[in-house]
Each structure stands twice: as structure tokens, then as C-alpha cells.
Amino acid sequence: MTREECGRLRYEARYAIRAVLVERGLSMSELGRRIGVTAELVSATVRGKKHSPRVLDALRDSGVPEQYLFDPRFARDKAA
Incomplete structure (x- = not known):
């Protein structure tokens, strides 16, 4: 998965991320x-x-489920 794909998917999940933070x-x-x-x-x-x-790790630590983060650092691991 490319960085662009990660960004698009995270954009689609933005409301779910905000809901977890709230x-x-x-x-x-x-x-x-x-x-x-x-x-x-x-x-x-x-x-x-x-x-x-730094932000992705903080979101993760704040309880945002991995399914909403689409972290490009780990996207290659998931694709393999």
C-alpha cells in the first residue's frame, strides 16, 4: 500500500478517529x-x-484502533 493509499483511507476514517478521541x-x-x-x-x-x-503513535496510544490508522510504516508488512 502506498502512502497515498494510506492517506486516502485515513481520510475516509477521520470521523471514526475523532469519535475515539472525543x-x-x-x-x-x-x-x-x-x-x-x-x-x-x-x-x-x-x-x-x-x-x-509521532501523531500516529499518539493516536494508537490513545486507543484509536489500528483499522483507522493506515500507517505507511506498517503498510508494507500488511501487504506481504
């Missing part, structure tokens, strides 16, 4: 503050425009 009482701004990045980077990663490993 369940956990987290906004994208708060998640960004906790990991030392901007809210804009968190938002761009959730929307599939960026692929920040």
Missing part, C-alpha cells in the same frame, strides 16, 4: 500539546494529508 476526552489540540506538536499537524495527519509517526 470518547477519551481528547481534542486534537490537547493531543498535540501532550506530544509536543501543533494541532494543525494532528489534524493533517487525521485527514490523511500528512503521515507524522
